[in-house]
Amino acid sequence: MSTSGQNQVHLSRLYALLLIFFLSSVGLIARAVNLQVTETEFLQGQGKARFLREVDIPTTRGIISDRNGEALAVSTPVDSVWVNPSEVLQSPENLEPLARVLETDPDDMERKLTQRAGKEFVWLRRRLNPDVAGQIRALNIPGVFLQKEYRRFYPAGEVAAHVVGFTNIDDIGQEGLELAYNDWLVGSAGRKRVIKDRLGRTVEEVELVRESKPGNDLQLTIDRRLQYMAYSELKRTVLKHGARSGSVVLMDLQTSEILAMVNQPSYNPNHPGSSNDGLRNRAVTDVFEPGSVMKPFAMTSVLESGKVTPTTIVDTSPGTLLISGHTIHDHRNYGLLDATGIITKSSNVGMTKLALELEPEHMWDTYQRFGFGEATGSGFPGESAGVLRNYRRWRPLEQATISYGYGISATALQLAQAYAVIANEGQLRQPTLIQGAVNPPISVVDPKLARQIAAMLETVTGPLGTGRKARVPHYRIAGKTGTSRKASASGYASRYVASFAGFAPASRPRLVCIVVINDPTGDLYYGGDVAAPLFSSVLSGALRIMNIPPDDYSALLVDSVAVASVRVVGVSQ
Amino acid sequence: MNARLLILIIVLILDVGSSLGVVYARHASRHLSVQLGTLEKQHDNAVAQWSRLQLEQAWLADASQIELKARNQLEMRRPENTHILVVRP
Numbered sequence: 170m171s172t173s174g175q176n177q178v179h180l181s182r183l184y185a186l187l188l189i190f191f192l193s194s195v196g197l198i199a200r201a202v203n204l205q206v207t208e209t210e211f212l213q214g215q216g217k218a219r220f221l222r223e224v225d226i227p228t229t230r231g232i233i234s235d236r237n238g239e240a241l242a243v244s245t246p247v248d249s250v251w252v253n254p255s256e257v258l259q260s261p262e263n264l265e266p267l268a269r270v271l272e273t274d275p276d277d278m279e280r281k282l283t284q285r286a287g288k289e290f291v292w293l294r295r296r297l298n299p300d301v302a303g304q305i306r307a308l309n310i311p312g313v314f315l316q317k318e319y320r321r322f323y324p325a326g327e328v329a330a331h332v333v334g335f336t337n338i339d340d341i342g343q344e345g346l347e348l349a350y351n352d353w354l355v356g357s358a359g360r361k362r363v364i365k366d367r368l369g370r371t372v373e374e375v376e377l378v379r380e381s382k383p384g385n386d387l388q389l390t391i392d393r394r395l396q397y398m399a400y401s402e403l404k405r406t407v408l409k410h411g412a413r414s415g416s417v418v419l420m421d422l423q424t425s426e427i428l429a430m431v432n433q434p435s436y437n438p439n440h441p442g443s444s445n446d447g448l449r450n451r452a453v454t455d456v457f458e459p460g461s462v463m464k465p466f467a468m469t470s471v472l473e474s475g476k477v478t479p480t481t482i483v484d485t486s487p488g489t490l491l492i493s494g495h496t497i498h499d500h501r502n503y504g505l506l507d508a509t510g511i512i513t514k515s516s517n518v519g520m521t522k523l524a525l526e527l528e529p530e531h532m533w534d535t536y537q538r539f540g541f542g543e544a545t546g547s548g549f550p551g552e553s554a555g556v557l558r559n560y561r562r563w564r565p566l567e568q569a570t571i572s573y574g575y576g577i578s579a580t581a582l583q584l585a586q587a588y589a590v591i592a593n594e595g596q597l598r599q600p601t602l603i604q605g606a607v608n609p610p611i612s613v614v615d616p617k618l619a620r621q622i623a624a625m626l627e628t629v630t631g632p633l634g635t636g637r638k639a640r641v642p643h644y645r646i647a648g649k650t651g652t653s654r655k656a657s658a659s660g661y662a663s664r665y666v667a668s669f670a671g672f673a674p675a676s677r678p679r680l681v682c683i684v685v686i687n688d689p690t691g692d693l694y695y696g697g698d699v700a701a702p703l704f705s706s707v708l709s710g711a712l713r714i715m716n717i718p719p720d721d722y723s724a725l726l727v728d729s730v731a732v733a734s735v736r737v738v739g740v741s742q
Numbered sequence: 743m744n745a746r747l748l749i750l751i752i753v754l755i756l757d758v759g760s761s762l763g764v765v766y767a768r769h770a771s772r773h774l775s776v777q778l779g780t781l782e783k784q785h786d787n788a789v790a791q792w793s794r795l796q797l798e799q800a801w802l803a804d805a806s807q808i809e810l811k812a813r814n815q816l817e818m819r820r821p822e823n824t825h826i827l828v829v830r831p
Binding site for chain 2: 229232239240243245322324325328363373374393394397398401478499642643722725726727728
């Protein structure tokens with residue numbers, strides 16, 4: 170009895186134990202199934218998150234260089250400092266040394282960070298100087314981090330500011346060619362997924378999410394030496410004559426590559442101000458009524474008509490001409506002038522008399538062939554097309570004024586392009602700022618005619634011309650002065666634009682140069698007095714730097730230095 | 743029977759050999775990727791240094807700097823036109 174009772178107790182214990190074993194194994198299996206089957210994705214994801222990292226592969230913006238490969242814009246890495254506000258605010262005593270290094274008020278900083286306490290990422294200061302970044306690194310404050318960023322530097326500064334432009338803090342082009350060629354210059358940052366070990370070293374690259382593409386470099390046609398020379402000469406002239414602004418464009422005639430393009434006022438692209446007047450590349454964006462520098466184009470149209478030759482005599486007396494109730498003035502009464510003399514003396518009356526013989530359509534067509542009224546296609550942002558009204562809306566007075574450069578507007582770059590046509594025997598080539606651009610020449614004017622106009626322009630710097638101050642010793646210069654009154658709301662004000670356009674050497678033209686001085690406030694305001702001397706100094710510098718031989722090169726040769734030094738002593742005494 | 747045993751042994755050896763190969767390849771790949779990382783960092787540093795050197799050169803070769811030094815320190819000046827001679831070759 171007792172044994173069977175004992176056995177029963179043993180049996181029930183055994184069953185209980187078996188049940189416990191069974192239940193616990195069921196529990197274990199269920200958990201295993203749960204982990205392996207239902208939650209596996211979540212768990213594997215979590216596991217990977219412990220060692221898999223996505224890393225940015227940074228790239229740099231392309232370098233902008235001049236035609237000789239000298240840097241005009243370069244990106245270089247600098248440090249920016251950012252903070253995790255909640256982490257920093259845990260120990261506010263750290264803010265003081267941090268603020269001291271950054272030279273700000275610690276209370277200010279604390280307020281700023283408290284406001285943004287909910288965020289995990291706040292920029293404190295971007296693009297630090299290397300020594301400041303070093304000090305912050307030395308402070309080693311928890312929650313303060315340094316991030317490598319790229320900053321763009323412009324070693325040529327204000328000299329090339331208008332052409333090159335600048336980028337904003339996020340490295341996106343804002344002005345100039347930085348803006349126009351932004352897509353070309355920026356690279357795209359890549360991304361890769363990697364496995365990192367305990368020490369943060371990358372042990373394995375799992376996959377490339379996105380390949381990084383570095384930015385492309387951009388080589389300009391600008392020559393830094395010429396750019397600097399033109400800029401300093403322009404600045405001197407603008408200061409000397411108290412002018413409001415000014416521009417110089419220097420272009421290679423064989424390729425239509427722009428060698429220098431400078432403007433005043435300018436700015437420092439390394440620290441561009443918020444917004445100011447100096448940002449515009451006036452040579453491309455600003456139009457003005459060119460005045461007499463337009464006469465060669467009207468004269469081309471006149472000669473094309475076949476009724477007039479360079480020696481045709483025109484009576485310009487008494488120096489005034491009444492058209493539709495408006496009087497056209499000459500500087501003084503020039504009497505009888507031939508067509509060449511009209512250009513030499515810049516006679517408005519003579520030009521008008523010849524131009525009024527023309528069909529408006531033909532004259533308009535000539536201007537258009539020279540590229541007026543249409544943007545040059547240089548690809549510069551904000552390029553202006555100027556204004557050339559359709560001939561159907563020309564009245565005789567308009568036709569007259571357009572012949573001597575009023576009632577029409579153009580940019581300095583358009584003038585450079587048009588004067589290049591005359592210098593290049595009637596071939597028009599689109600001006601370019603980028604090395605390797607394709608700009609095939611198009612014939613727009615009869616070569617013989619272009620040579621005739623060029624010969625007329627050479628008389629302007631001759632003994633009787635208005636542009637004698639544009640001369641460069643030993644070189645033959647062809648060009649034209651321009652002085653135009655500025656249009657204002659109440660008609661034409663007594664404010665002027667002085668200009669000079671021309672090319673050299675006249676026998677084998679290599680360079681075309683346009684000088685525009687806006688609103689000279691001194692006593693002098695004529696193109697021949699203000700713009701021509703600047704033209705002369707820019708061209709003489711450019712001819713020297715580019716090693717272009719003078720026209721009468723052989724006449725300058727001496728047989729020996731001994732003979733020459735005698736001559737030099739003789740001359741200087 | 744013997745043939746079967748032989749095949750089994752060969753397969754076993756191959757299996758062990760290939761697993762060892764996998765372990766070795768894995769190790770080599772990690773080692774190489776660490777190396778790649780260091781080299782990439784070196785490349786980045788070289789690029790950064792190059793950009794800094796380019797900037798430095800641009801600043802040192804700045805025309806206004808050169809002009810200033812030529813005029814003030816070396817007392818150079820532009821020769822007058824009468825002083826420029828071309829000797830007949």
